[in-house]
Every structure is written in C-alpha cells, then in structure tokens.
Amino acid sequence: MGLTEDLYKQYQSLFAQYDYVIGKVVSHKKNKKSSVSSADSEEEFFSSEEVDGSNRRRSSEKEQKYVSDTVKQEPDRGDNRDGKDLNQNIDAAESERKLTSLMEEMKSLSNDKMDLQLQIESQANEVKQLSIKNTELHNHVMELESLLKEKQDVVSKLEAKLDNSEEQSKSNIGKLMAQVNELVLETKTLRTEKDEMEEKIKCDKKETSNEREDLMKKLKVMQEKLDSQEKLNKELETKMEGKGEEISQFLIQIENLKANLAETKSTEQTMMEEKADLLARLNDMELELEIQRNQTKKLEEQLRDTNYEIKQMTNENKSLQDRNDELKAAMTQRGEDISSFLMENNSDENGASMEIMALKAEVNEMRLDLDNLNEHKTKLEIQNERNQKEYAESLAKMENLNTKLTTQIADQAKTIKDQLLTIDRIKAEQKETMITSSKFRLSQRVAERKMEELAEKVKRKMEDNIRLLHQRIHVAEQLNNENKNSCKLIMLRYEQENKILGEKVVFYENELESLKGAATASEVTHSPVIDLKGFEFEAALNGLDAAVAKVEEHRECVVKNVSKMLYEVQFAKDWIKNMNVEMKQLKDNVDCLTTLLNQKEEQGLLLRDKVWNLEATVSKEGGEKLNLTNAVNQLEKKVAKLEKNLKEKDEDLDSLGEKKREAIRQLCLVVEFHRDRCNYLMKLVTNMRVNKKKK
Template identity: 35%
Template sequence: MIKQPEIIGSIASHADVEAQIKDSTEMEKKVSKILKLIKSKDRPKKGGASKDSKKSELIGLVEDFHEQYQLLYGLYDHFRVTSVKKARGRKGKEISTSSTSSSDSDYYSSEDIDIINSNLENERKKAANKVKKDFETANFAMAELNHKVASTSEDVEALKSEYTAALRKIKELETINQHLGNEAEEREKELSAFGKELEGQSPPGLKSELKSLHCEKKNLEAQVESKTAEAKQLGEKNAELTAKILELELIKKEKSEISAMLKKTEDNENNLTYENEALVAEVSNLKLELDSLRAQKCELEEHIGSKRTEVVQDNGLAHKVSALQQELHSLHRQKNELSAQLERKTKDIFENLIQVETLEEDPARNTVAEEKILEEKDGIPKVGQDLELDVDSPHNLKNELEQQLRSKVHEIDQLRKEKEKLHDRIFELEEMLTDRGKEFFSLQKQSECKENEASTQIMTLTAQVNNLKQEMGSLQALKSELEMQNERLIQDFSQSQTLMENENTKLTSKIADQQNILKEREDTIKKLTEDYKQVKRLLVESKSRLQFAERKMEELAEEFRKKMEDHIRLLYQRIVVAEQIHTENKLNYRKAKERLEQENKLLEEKIAAYEPELYKMWDILKPGNNALTTLDLVFRRFHHDNGSILERISRISNEIQSAKNWVAGTNNEMKRLKHNMDGLTSQLDGKEEQELMLREKVWNLEAKLGKEGGEKLVKESSQLERKVRELESKIKEQDEKLLGIGEEKREAIRQLCILIDYHRNRCDYLKEVISKMNVRCRRAT
C-alpha cells in the first residue's frame, strides 16, 4: 500500500506540473510578444518615444523570460534531488509490498521529469527557431542588397558596353578617314606622276592642264586640312571620353568598396552560420544523448513493467499455492475422514465376524450371512483401492506444488536482485541527467550570448543596409547622368556620321571629275601620238634630223622608262602596303569577330542564367533597347558605306592596273617603232642615189631647224626642270607634314587602344568579381 506522505508528494508534484504548464503557456505568449517587438524594431519607425517604450517593454519581457527560465531550472534541480533521495531511501527495502509502492512513486517522478524535459526542449526549440528567423531575415535583407547591387552592376556593364561600342565605331571612322587620306595621297602622287610624264612627253600646250592639276592639288590640300581639323575634334572628343572613363573608374572604386563591405558582411554571415551550425550540432548531440537516455529509460521502464508483471504473476502463483494448500488441507481432511471410515468399516467387519461366529450355529442364517459377507468382502478391496488412489493423488499434487513453490521462490530472489541492479542503474541515469541538464543550461547561456551578439550584428547590418541604400541612390543618380551623356554621344555620333556621308558623296563626285580628266588626258595623249607620227614622217625625210631625233628619243625614252619604272615601283610598293593594311584589317576584323562571338557565347550563357531577372528588368531596359536598335541601324549603314568604299578601292586598283597595261602597251609600241625604223634605214640604204640628191636640201633644213628648234628645246627643258624641282620640294614638304600628322594620329590611337585594353581588363575583372559575389549570394540564400 502507498503511504500518506507519498500520496501528498505526488499530489503536490501534479500541482507543480499544472503550474509549470501554465507558466509555459505564459512564456510562449511572452516569446511571441518579443518576436513581434523585434520584427517591429527591424521595420522603419516614426517617433522616438514609441521606440523607447518598445525597447523598455522588450527588455522587461526578456528579463521576465530569463527569471522564469531560472525558476524552471531550479524546479528541475529540486525534482532531481527529491527523486534521488527517494531512490536512495527505497534501496534498503526488499519486501514485495514496499517494492510495489516504491515502483509507483518512481513512476510518478519519471513522468514529472519527462514533463520538465519536454518543457525545456520546447523552450530550446523556440529559442532556436527565433534565432533562425532572425538569421533568415538578415539573410533575406542581404539577398535583396546583393540583388540590387547585381542590377546596378548590370546597368553599369550595359553603359560600358555602349561606351565600348561607341569607341569602336569612332575607331572604325578614324581608320576609314586614314584610308581615305591614304587614297587621296596616292591619287595626288599618281596625278603628279602623270603630270611629270605628260610634261616629259607633251609640248608647252599642256601647261594649262598642269595648272588645273595644281589647282586640284590645292583643293585636295584644303580637304586634308579640313580632315586634320576633324581629327583634332575627334581628339578632343577622345579627351572627353577619357575624362568620362576616369569618372567610371571612380564609380568602379566605389563599387569595389561596396563589394568589400559586402564581403565583410558575407564573412560575418558565414561566421554566424558556422557558429549557429556548431550550436545546432551541439544541441542535436545533446538531443541524441537525451534520446538515448530516454530510450534506456523506456527500456528500463519496460523491463520494470515486465518484472512487475512477473511479480504479479508470482503473486498469482502464490495465490494458486495457497489454494493448492487449502486443497491439500481439504484432502487431508478427506483422508482423515476415509481413515475414520476404514476404522468404522473394520469395526463393522469385526462386528460381522462376531455375528458370523454367533450365527454359525444357525445354518440358514449362516448361508444368508455368508452371502452378505462375501458381497461385503468383494466390495471392501474396491473401496480400499479407491481410498488408496485418493490418498496417493494428494501426495503427488503436494510434491508438484512444493517443487513449483521452490522454483518461484528462486525466481523471486533473482527478480529482487535484478530490481536492486535496476535501482542502481536508475540512480546512475538520474545523475547523468543532472550533468546533462547542467551542460544544457551552459549551452543555453551560450546560445543567449550568441543571440545577443547576433542581435547586435543585425543592428550593424541594418545600419550598413541603410548606408548601402543611400549609396544605391547616389549610383542611380550617376546612372541617369551617364545615360544623358550616352545620349549626347549618340547624337554627336549621328552628326559625325552625316558629315562623313556628305564627305563620301563629295569624294565620289571628285573621283568622277578625276576620271573625266583622265579621259581628256587620254584623248590628248592620242592626239600627241598622232602628232608624234607626223613628226616621224618628217624625220624620215631628213636622215640627219632623224639621227639627232633618234638620239633625243632614245634619251627621252630612257628617262621615261626610268621614271615609269620608278613610278611603277612606287605604285607596286603602295599596292603592297595597301594589301598589307587590307590583310591586317581583315585579321583585325576576324579577331574582333571571333572575340565578339566568344563574348556573345558568354553573354548567351549569362542570359540563360539571368533570364528570370531579365524578364523583370525588361520594362526598365526598353529605352536602352530602342537606343541599341538605332545603333544597330547606324552600324548597318556604316557597313554599307564601308562596302561602297571597298568597291571604290577595287575600282581604283583596276584603274591602276589599266594604267600599268597602258604603259606596257606604249613600251610595245616604242619597240615596234624601232623595228620600223630599222626597216626604213634598210630602205634608205637602198635608196642612196635619192639621198645624194636630197642631202643638200636636208643640210639647209637642218641648219635652219638646228638654230630655231635647239634653242626652244633647251629653254623648255630648263623651265620644265625648274618647275619639276619646285613641285618635288613642295610634295616632299607636304609628305613630311602628312607623315608627321599620321604619326601623331597613330600615337594617339595607340594610347587610346592601350587605355581601352586597360579598361576592358578592368571591366572583365569586375565582371568576374561580381559573378563570384552573385554565386556566393545564391549559395548563402
């Protein structure tokens, strides 16, 4: 039976449990209030008084929560000490009734311990959930910041791509201007060469044409000066672009500082997550240990229950033994009764024997008595056998029951020993539970410290978030300014493109005029050839005149051949240089194309990765897309104009080839004329008789022509040589000026290319850094 103080203790423990349940509900309400206050604290607030009141309310709730937690821990220690004392007090009792009562009291204490453990686990889970929610909110805020930074970086990259595209187009325009300048120079040189040839071949009637060519040359020089002025304007534009590039570099530096801040925040987040994971791992290990202890406790309780059932069964067997003992008593009674009956029967037999002896005298009675006696003798052994069987069966049952009692007593002794062992084990487990409770309390204190640190870090992170929002506002303002500058650049580019188109039209008209002039010169050359044939006919008439003319013609032919060879060499060198430039342009174009294809592949991969974000940003980037479409149209027009320029270059090369063919034809004609001269000389040898008649006339004519023609030829040749020298000096000066301008342009272009390569490398590095940051942010989320 359970004693009165134990019943009172169990009732008190149940009352404490109910009070703890109420306290746990109140604690849950306070925890929910604390979480609401923290969430409202994270949001932007208005008014300092409400902020202070909420802060004081939150501090009070946290202090109440800590006090209640300490009270619960004290109750847990009290229950543990009382359960240990009860277990120790019950150790010495070995009676079956006391064992049942002690098992009942232990059963109640284990329930109380389970309730306390469940309450503590619920509080720990709530605290862990609170910390997790705070970390999730902080991670969400960081993810939003990273997303905004990524969007700004994408905008900056788009502006950079537009800027690089504009620079490329400016470079292409500069290369086109260089090609046009080179073509103009080549045309000037060709015209000067043709002018020299015509001066060497033509009579003084071609001076007017040379003057017109000089006028055209002056016009071309004026065009070159205008081109140099345009090149200076482009240099100024390039200086402005370099200033803008420096501004972009400052923005990149600010962005690198932001990325460093983000890296620091990410490192702090990683450290917090690692610490949180370590705490969660420790808590999970403690959970596993508690689960193992609970499993051991359950196994022990099941074992105790089984032992209790066995004890109950032993009690049933004791009842059975008592019942069997009662049956034995009843059988002993029956045996005594049967022995009494036997004694009675023996007495009856003795009486019957006496009667037989008395009745032997009477024969009739003897026969009847004998029959009765025989019947009774026949019944007596049967009755004796039955009585013997009745006596033997209780003895056998008694022996069996005694053996069962011995075995049950032995089992009861073993169960008592096992019960003592189990009590010792329960005592050890309770000590383990106290140790684990202390460790859990220390870990909970550590978790509270970590929560306070996390709250401070969250406050610092919120301050950093606000600072980053301000920086984002400044970056958006810079973005709007850059967009305005980009629009201005696009307008300037469109104006420059219109100017280039106008200049291209002017150049085409000038090339057409030059072609007309070349046709007129070809007509004049044909006329000169006809005049030359007439002169030959005149020279055939006079041999001496012919010999002098042949010498002069040979000298002129050699000079012409040398000049033509020099011109051909120069033209060939220019063609080789032009072909090299063309091949270099092709290679550069192929490299640029391959690079653009690679960049397109990378951009396609990035587009595939950022498709969901691009759908969101599509509405924002519509004006940018319209600008890109306009740039694409401009680029197509530029390609069309480039194709027309290439056609013109091919046409000019065809004209140069036709000029080469014409020179070769003139050389062939000279050879044919020499052959004809040889034939004529043979005919003249055959007609010596006629020559003798005509010599006198020829000598007279030679004397007249020698005086007049020699003086004229000497004067004209001296004048032509002076003009050629002056023109060559002027051309050399202009060539030196053009070479100096070209070198300055090339140096400026090289410097721009170096700056552009540097900025491209910096952009690629920043892209890699931003991509890594995005990957880290995604992993963190």
C-alpha cells in the first residue's frame, strides 16, 4: 500500500511541476507580448501523455523566433530614437537584462521539461509491464480457484468415506465389546480356579520348604567341614610349593647364569629389531597424524569459506535493507517536497484535491474489500487443512483403538495359557522335588564317604612329598658343604706347594753360589790350602775321609765331578725356571679366569642395566604410543565435531536460503499486488481526466 501511495504521489508531483513550469512561462510571455500567450496557453490543456514531439519542436522554434525578433527590433528603435531622454535608454537596458535572464530560465525549464517527459515515458513502460504481470497473476488466481474446487470435491468424497468408516467402526466396536464381556466372564472363572490351585500349592510349598531347610542346614554343616579341610590342605600345599620354589630358584639361578649370556645377545638383537619396528611405526603414526592435520586444515578452510559466504549473505541482506531504507527515505522526502509544493498551490488545486481524496477513499475501500477477500480465502484454506488433519487424527485413533483391543485380547489369551503352564510346571516340580530329595539323601551319604577317603589320600600324598623334599634339601646341603671343603683343601695344597718350591729355589741358589766360589779358588791357586778346601768339600758331599792325599793324583776326576755338579746345578736351575714359568702361567690363568669372571659379572650387570633401560624405553614408548593413540582419538573426536558443525552450518545455510527465497517470493507478491493497484489507479485517473475533458 505504501509503494502505491508513493508512486501515486510522484505521479501527481510530476504533473504539478509540469503545470507550474508551463504557467510561469506563459505568465512571462503575457507580460512581454500577447502573441506568445496563445501558443503557450494551448499546452496547459494537454497532458504530458498527449503532447507529441512535433508540437514541442514548434513551440520551441516559435519561442526562439520571438526572442530573436525582440532582440532585432530593440536596436532599430534605438537608432530611430536618438533624440529621446536618458531614462528611456536605462529602461531599455533593464528590459534587455530581464530578457537574457528570462531566456536562461526558459532553457533550464525546457531541459527540465524534457527530463520529466522521459521519466513519464519510463513510468508508462513500467505500467505496461505491470499490467502484463497482472494478467499473468489473474490467470494464476483462476488456476488456483479451479484447484480449490477440485480439493473441495475431494474433501466431500473423504467426508462421505469418513461417515461410512464411522458406521463400520461402530458396528465393529459393538462386536468387540460383546467379545470382551465374554472374555471377562471366562477370566473370572479362571481366577476362582487359580485361587483354589494357589491355596493347594501354598500348602505343598510349606511342606517342601520345611524339608529343604533341614537339608540345607545339613549341607551347610558338611560344607563347613569340607572348607576347613580344604584350608588345611591349601596351607600345606602352599608350604610345599614355597620350599619347592626355593629349591627350583637355586637351580634356575645356576642355569640362568649360563643362559643369560646367550639370551642377552639374542635379546639385544631382538631389542634392536623391535626398536627399528617401533621407529617405523612411529614414522607411520607421524605420517597419519600429518594426514589428519591436513584434513583438519582443509575442514577449517571449508569452515572459513562457509563463514565468509554467510557473512557475504548477511552483508547482502544488510545492503538490501539499507537500499529499502534509502528508497523509503527518498520517497518520504519526495512526498514532503510534493506536499510543500501542493501547499503553495492549494489555491489553484482545491477542486483537484477534493477529487483525489474521493478517489483515495474509493481506492482504500477497494483495498479493504481485497484484504477481506484474502482473509476469507486464508480462513477457508486453514479450515480445509484443519478438517484434513482432524480426519487423519480420527483415522489414526480408530486404528490405534483396534490395535489396542487386539493386543489386549491376545495378552489375555497368553496370560491364561501361561497360568495353565505354570500350574502344570508346579505339579511336575513337586514330583521332581520328592524324587530328588530321596536321591539327594543317598548322594549325600556317598559324598561323605568319598570325602573322607579323599582326605586320607591327600594327607598321605602330602606326607610323602614332604619327606622327599626334606631328603632332597639335605642332599643339596651336603653337596654344597663338600664343594666348599674341596675348594678350601685345593687352595691349601696350592699354597703349600708354592712355599716348598720357594724354599727349594733358595737352597739351590745358595749351593750354586758356594760351588762357583770353590771352583774359582781351585783354578787360580794350587796351594795345599785349596786342596784342603776341595777335600773338605768332597768330604762334606760324599763322606770320604781319605780323599785328601789323593787330590793331586786325581785332579782329572775332581774336574769331571765338578763339571757333573755344575751340569746338575744348571739342570736344577732350568727345572726351577720352568716351574716358575708354569707357576706364572698358572697365576696368569687364575688372574685371567678371575678377570673373565669379573668381566662376565660386569657384563651381566651392564646387560641387566641395558635390559632395565630397554624396558624403561619400551614402557616410555608404550606411554608415548598411548599418548599418540589418545591424541589420535582426540583428533578424531575433533574431526567428528567439526563435521557436525559443518553439517549444522550447511543446514543453517539451507534454511537461510529457503527463508530468503520465501522472503523474495513474498516481496514479489507484494510488488505485483502494488503494481496491480497502481495500474488500477492509473486507469481511474485517466478515466477521470477523460471525463473532465468531456465536461
């Protein structure tokens, strides 16, 4: 409505401006010359739509000729009137200035007139387009009315079907109610029978419960005894297992020390391989993380793009709203200008304003009628929709009632069957309980005998195992003591042999030194003193009392003996040296063995440290793997959240697009409605003008 009023106001303002401009031009020309007034006065009676291009050109040519003639006549008059007063010359100069100003005003007014005519033509074209759209909308309305009629026919048919279905449902409900009453009577009879059976079952249950309580008490006593025996057996078994484990641990430690060297090497290789595998896995995990990061980046970029598109859409909406506001403001300004202009020319247009007000009143009445018709149409559509909904709801209710009744009947039948089955089961259970009670008593006695026999067998086995373990422990202790004693004896023998060899070495060295001194003395001097010394030496060694006199005679024999002694001494020295070498080798071997043992122990410690470090690294790597898996899970959760957010935003965008489409459709409908109103008003105005001209 506002748009039509604004267009109507613009249309009136254009006509008023055009009439006002023409009136000014005519008034100026009437003041100067009466000939120009006739040409200009004709234009007041014609509207902007009836004036042709040829008449416009003729009027402009006449105006230009008139101005040129006036300009030419005035200098001629000035030449003929040289003898007049100075006052007339001043008046002529002022009239020339006025003419120039009027010419400029005429040019500007003619330009404004052309612009206004172009605007009027463009508005006429828009009016034609709106009329075409109006016809299309009228056809669409006719189609909708035909569809409405078809829907009304369908509704009438559905109502007839509803009535038929209601009658059928009433008949079905009567039948079902009769069946329900029969079932209620049957249920009452069954309940009475059930109560009687329950009383009998209660009596039987009491008897069986008393018997069961007695049996359970006896069983509890037997179980307590069995539990106590089992506890004793378990304690003995734990003790035996502890001792056996200690012995096995000693043996295992001896074997493990031998196997640790081979195992450590194999473990090192396996750990290296595991490290390589772990590094490869870590690299794969890092690649997967990078791929997931890239995917998250892509998703974030998509989110940014969607946010940017949303912002653009919001900005477009804002710009459209701003344009609407600007257009409204411009229209309000134009309306204010037109109202001010109309207030200035109220004296000339009172009659026209009255007619316009009457037309506006008629237009408003027509608008109210159209609004009432639209409201009536919407009410009818709403009623149709309500009727359809009520019909669908009633059908659904009837179907639900039918299903509920069928389910209730089936449930009641099932309950009756279940009750009968329970009664049969209870009877069978009673018989079975009587049979099982007799069997249980027999089995209980047999179980008691077997338990006693098993307990005796277990005790014997445990005692035999304990004796064997004690014997094995005693033998192992004796072996350990014997090994310790043998080691101590070997060490003592070794030390004694070392002492004896050291004493022999010292003795042989002293004898060698004494022999060397005696040999040097016998060679340098052959005095009787030397003979006496050699005799003493021989007497001391060989025990010969009468060798002094034969020394000179037997020098050669003495020399041979001395050489033999020297040879024996050298042989003894060589033997001692070999023994020393062997002792050194033995010491070296012992030192080597001790160093090897120490090295092996150190290697074992290092290997243990390495094993601990490797276990620590493995645990760290396991923790890192767990952290990585947790991080991956968190990333997957974030990705899922981002995907959800994307889906929600896509849904929001779709909803926004649909809302915009609906808003655009509504705006198009409003615009078409206002165009129809404008066309109608234009036709009314043209008819009114035609009527005025005829009058």
